[in-house]
Amino acid sequence: MQQVKAVIAREKATPVEIVTINVPDPGVGEVVVRVLSCGVCHTDVHYREGGINDQFPFLLGHEAAGVVELIGDDVTNVRIGDFVVLNWRAVCGYCRACRRGEAQYCFATHNAKQRMTIAEGPDAGTELTPALGIGAFAEKTLVAAGQCTRVDSTARPAAVGLLGCGVMAGIGAAINTGGATRGRSVAVIGCGGVGAAAIAGAALAGASPIIAVDIDARKLEKARLVGATHVVNSSHADPTLEIRRICGETFEDAEGADIVIDAVGRPETWKQAFYSRDLAGTAVLVGVPTPEMKVPDLPLLDVFGRGGALKASWYGDCLPSRDFPLLVDLYQQGRLDLDAFVTEEIELGDVESAFVRMHDGDVLRSVVVF
Known part of the structure; x- marks a missing residue:
C-alpha cells in the first residue's frame, strides 16, 4: 500500500x-x-x-x-x-x-x-x-x-x-456515432470541451460545412480554431433557421445538416437538434442530461416524416484499445x-x-x- x-x-x-x-x-x-x-x-x-x-x-x-x-x-x-x-x-x-x-x-x-x-x-x-x-x-x-x-x-x-473522456466523447460523437465523413454537413450545438471536440472530429473526417452553435462568442471563436467553417450565436439568431440557411448554400434543397450533435444535453437543445437535421439526417445526443429532464414534446408524425436517426452517444461509442492509439498518432503527426x-x-x-x-x-x- x-x-x-x-x-x-x-x-x-x-x-x-x-x-x-x-x-x-x-x-x-x-x-x-x-x-x-x-x-x-x-x-x-x-x-x-x-x-x-x-x-x-x-x-x-x-x-x-x-x-x-x-x-x-x-x-x-x-x-x-x-x-x-x-x-x-x-x-x-x-x-x-x-x-x-x-x-x-x-x-x-x-x-x-x-x-x-x-x-x-x-x-x-x-x-x-x-x-x-x-x-x-x-x-x-x-x-x-x-x-x-x-x-x-x-x-x-x-x-x-x-x-x-471529453475529447474522445466529442470526436466519437461526430465520427463513430454520427458517421461524419466527406460530403456530409455537421452542426454542433454547444461548444464547450465536448462540443469543440465534436467539431474537431468532423473536421478530421472531412465534413463540410461544419457549423458551431453557442451563446458565448468566446466559445465560438475557439470553435473556429478547431475546425468550424461557420458559427451561429444562438442568443442573436434562431439556430435552426441559420443551420438550414448555411446548408442551403451547399445544397439548395437542404432542410438542415446531415448530422446535428447536441453537446449541451437539455430538452430545448435536443429539440433544436431534431429540427435542424436534413431529411433522413442524424441527431446525436452527447451532452449529459440531468435525471429530471424529459424528451421534449415532438409530434410523432414529425419523427416519422423526417426519417433518419436519433442516437445517444456512449463515450463517443469508442473502443479505447482501437481509438486512443490512432488519435494519439494523428496528434503526433500534427493532424489533430x-x-x-x-x-x-x-x-x-x-x-x-x-x-x-x-x-x-x-x-x-x-x-x-x-
Missing part, C-alpha cells in the same frame, strides 16, 4: 479538499498508475454536486494519462513503465455485445475491485468512490488493467490524457490539435478554482499536471 495526495469531494456541494489517501497494491487484474496529468471535466462538478449519485466521499478526476507503476496477477495488456491513457469502460469480453464484435457497447464494463481510502484524520479508513472508476486527481491511482491503453510515450500527457484543448496547466490545489473558470466559460480544459 502507498500513501499519496489526492483531491476529494467529502460532502455534497462543498469545496473540494486535498487529503492523503491509501492506494492498495494491485490485486488480480488491477494496476497502479502514477498519474502525470488529469483534465478538469464537468463530470467532476456533477459528482461534487451529487448529480451522479450520493456515494460520498468521491475521489475526483478521470481524464488522465500516466505511467504503469505496479501490476497485479493476470495482467497481460500492459507492463510496468508503459505510458497509458486511462478510460472508464474496461470491457468484459464476454457479454453479448463483446461476443458479436461490438465491444464499444460492452454491457458489463468494470473497474478495480479494491477501494482507495482516506489515510488520516477522523475519517481514516473511509472508502472513496473514484469518479468514473478512475479517481485521477491523485498522484497515483488504482484501476482495472483494461482501463489502461498504451500510447506513444513521447506524446504530451496533458494533451493526450483528455482522450480519456489536442493542444488546442489545453487552456492552462494547473496544480492539484487549483482544482476548485478551475471549476469556477470552467463554469464561467473561460477555459476548454484546465489540466492538473503532476
Whole structure:
C-alpha cells in the first residue's frame, strides 16, 4: 500500500479538499498508475454536486494519462513503465455485445475491485468512490488493467490524457456515432470541451460545412480554431433557421445538416437538434442530461416524416484499445490539435478554482499536471 495526495469531494456541494489517501497494491487484474496529468471535466462538478449519485466521499478526476507503476496477477495488456491513457469502460469480453464484435457497447464494463481510502484524520479508513472508476486527481491511482491503453510515450500527457473522456466523447460523437465523413454537413450545438471536440472530429473526417452553435462568442471563436467553417450565436439568431440557411448554400434543397450533435444535453437543445437535421439526417445526443429532464414534446408524425436517426452517444461509442492509439498518432503527426484543448496547466490545489473558470466559460480544459 502507498500513501499519496489526492483531491476529494467529502460532502455534497462543498469545496473540494486535498487529503492523503491509501492506494492498495494491485490485486488480480488491477494496476497502479502514477498519474502525470488529469483534465478538469464537468463530470467532476456533477459528482461534487451529487448529480451522479450520493456515494460520498468521491475521489475526483478521470481524464488522465500516466505511467504503469505496479501490476497485479493476470495482467497481460500492459507492463510496468508503459505510458497509458486511462478510460472508464474496461470491457468484459464476454457479454453479448463483446461476443458479436461490438465491444464499444460492452454491457458489463468494470473497474478495480479494491477501494482507495482516506489515510488520516477522523475519517481514516473511509472508502472513496473514484469518479468514473478512475479517481485521477491523485498522484497515483488504482484501476482495472483494461482501463489502461498504451500510447506513444513521447506524446504530451496533458494533451493526450483528455482522450480519456471529453475529447474522445466529442470526436466519437461526430465520427463513430454520427458517421461524419466527406460530403456530409455537421452542426454542433454547444461548444464547450465536448462540443469543440465534436467539431474537431468532423473536421478530421472531412465534413463540410461544419457549423458551431453557442451563446458565448468566446466559445465560438475557439470553435473556429478547431475546425468550424461557420458559427451561429444562438442568443442573436434562431439556430435552426441559420443551420438550414448555411446548408442551403451547399445544397439548395437542404432542410438542415446531415448530422446535428447536441453537446449541451437539455430538452430545448435536443429539440433544436431534431429540427435542424436534413431529411433522413442524424441527431446525436452527447451532452449529459440531468435525471429530471424529459424528451421534449415532438409530434410523432414529425419523427416519422423526417426519417433518419436519433442516437445517444456512449463515450463517443469508442473502443479505447482501437481509438486512443490512432488519435494519439494523428496528434503526433500534427493532424489533430489536442493542444488546442489545453487552456492552462494547473496544480492539484487549483482544482476548485478551475471549476469556477470552467463554469464561467473561460477555459476548454484546465489540466492538473503532476
